[in-house]
Amino acid sequence: MQENALRSWHALGLKILIIGDEPGTGDIAAELSCGHIEVVERNSSHIPLIHDLFRTAHTNTDTPYLAYVNSDIILNTQSADAFASMLTCDADEISDFLYVARRRNIPLSEPIFTGTENWQDHIRRLDEKYGTWDDVFAIDVFMFNRGWLKDIPHLAVGRAGWDNWMLFNARQQGCAVIDGSHDCAVFHPLHGYSVTAGGLQAVTVGPQAYKNRLFCGDPICTIENSATHQQQAGRLNMVSTTPPCDPASYAVDTDKRFAADIRAIDRQLKTGTSAVQLADNLRTILWRAKVTVPALEQSVDMHAFSHCHQALESLLAQNRITEAIRQLQDYMGQAYLAKLQSITHDGxxxxxxxxxxxxxxxxxxxxxxxxxxxxxxxxxxxxxxxxxxxxxxxxxxxxxxxxxxxxxxxxxxxxxxxxxxxxxxxxxxxxxxxxxxxxxxx
Structure with missing residues (x-):
């Protein structure tokens, strides 16, 4: 995922600084002639800390504007045009700003820079067929002017809440928050969290996510409740005076997203995935489908899952999405339900x-x-x-x-x-x- 993302940024001619020492980082940085700084401050759980990432970026660059992009996010020409439009717009009332954009989820696990198909056409085709908007609290792209972003607390990257703190901090400091979702293309390959982040539970409600949320204010800031301006066709409009553009087009299509998630599972099963990864991916799918994720984690028997997978495919083919979601929920909840039935009926x-x-x-x-x-x-x-x-x-x-x-x-x-x-x-x-x-x- 990260290689696809980095190659997309490089293809657009963006100046890239990679921070971190994860395996393979040095090789891809050298190949693409990117800036690379290995050292980053981490917490006791070895998770990189946001304040040091931003401090390092400020110290080692001299541009008037900077952008943070999560390392799995694919950008395209539309993204670069939206960034350029933001930086050249005529908005006298805006001095300090934070530019953000909602992401589009797509089922992508294969390399896109293979030479067999134009990579932007490949992404566009996936987005047209399977792409869905993610929720307004999930933010992976931040562009801002140098100078105002200071005193960042010790927030853990890759855990819920730190991105919402960015919005909270911008509003607290009186900065404009620009919602670029209408113009800026941000593509997020669907994935679980078992490999790098310790699983869905750790990312969403674990100790580091809990600590992040302590700084976020209440209610939690999202693009929807924090934006002061929207970027529409290259122009900036104040949210308070301009109705949101095509609000229906920004709705989270949970059914379509579930179908795309199952397609992503299909690809992972064909290319090879572990039982642990599969279990976390399935739990993540339920979480994105906005239903209960059974709290008692259970492993997945790869052979037994094939029967559930066939049932899911059949239901999806008939467009019976709600039944398919329940089918997966019941499959992943077997141990959870058995425990509760024992507690209530037997105990x-x-x-x-x-x-x-x-x-x-x-x-x-x-x-x-x-x-x-x-x-x-x-x-x-x-x-x-x-x-x-x-x-x-x-x-x-x-x-x-x-x-x-x-x-x-x-x-x-x-x-x-x-x-x-x-x-x-x-x-x-x-x-x-x-x-x-x-x-x-x-």
Missing amino acids: GRPIYIWGKGEAALRLISFLDRHAIFPVGIIDGLKPVAHPEQYGQSKLPVLSKPEAEALLATAEAKPYVLIASVHYLSIAQTLESMELMAESDFL
């Missing part, structure tokens, strides 16, 4: 869900399909003695003190399912109540 323990957002609604929907019925919701922010019910089932909502009292005194010890991006802090709270992961909560 007689009631289930409570800690979390009151969209994740909780998705979890309730998944459990309902399998006749597992939670009896209540825990909301750490709920005021004490304030009666509240949640969802169509009108589940009672407990405050944190009420939950603590229940967990300490209930005859049948409740089992807690965490449905929140704040998984780590909730897990720590439950452990402080002398509850144990998996035995008492997931």
Whole structure:
């Protein structure tokens, strides 16, 4: 993936500085005559830190503008034209700015610089057939003028939240935030996270993601709620005075994205993938499909998965996308469901869900399909003695003190399912109540 991305930047004539010492980095930097700095500050988990990446880039360049692009992102001529248009636009009211763009997901695992087909035509063809917009909180491209981006906290790259902090910081400093999604092409090959990042759980709700989010403010900043201007056909328009361009065209097509994800799995199965990689890729697909990802991770038997894969292909061919998503969810949730059924049916323990957002609604929907019925919701922010019910089932909502009292005194010890991006802090709270992961909560 990284080689495709770097070669696309080089083909566009962009000046490239690669920072890091991952295997193969030096070779591709030498081949493409890119700048290369191996040393980068890392945290205790050996993850590169954003503040040092940006400090190094500032110190070793002299251009008035810089751009950070994640190393798997493919750019094309449209991207370069959008960057150039931004830097030459006539916008007197803008001095300091942060330019961002939403990415397009495409199923791509093969090299595109093979000489058999024009690489831009190859990307365009994939995008037309399979491409979908990613969510507004996922940002991989940042362009900005030199000088204002300072005092970056120790944020971990490749973990959720650091990109949202960039938007939060820009707004806090009064900078213009330019949404270039309409003009700037940003292509993101679909992938999982097992190889380089420790898996979906680590990337989205693990310790480093949790630390990143502590700096992000509330609500979390996205392109949608943070942009002050939009770039449209080379012109900058203020969001407050100009309606968003073609809002329907920016909608996340979850069904199309799921189909593209399964196509990406097809390619990985043909080219070879490990059981660990496949399991993480399948969990990532469910996450992108905006359904519950079973919290109890399970390995994938490559032979057994072939039956599930055939069923998915059949359902997709009939355009029965919802059924296909459920088919994969049930396959990946076998161990999770078996554990919960044992807890409720055999152990007689009631289930409570800690979390009151969209994740909780998705979890309730998944459990309902399998006749597992939670009896209540825990909301750490709920005021004490304030009666509240949640969802169509009108589940009672407990405050944190009420939950603590229940967990300490209930005859049948409740089992807690965490449905929140704040998984780590909730897990720590439950452990402080002398509850144990998996035995008492997931």
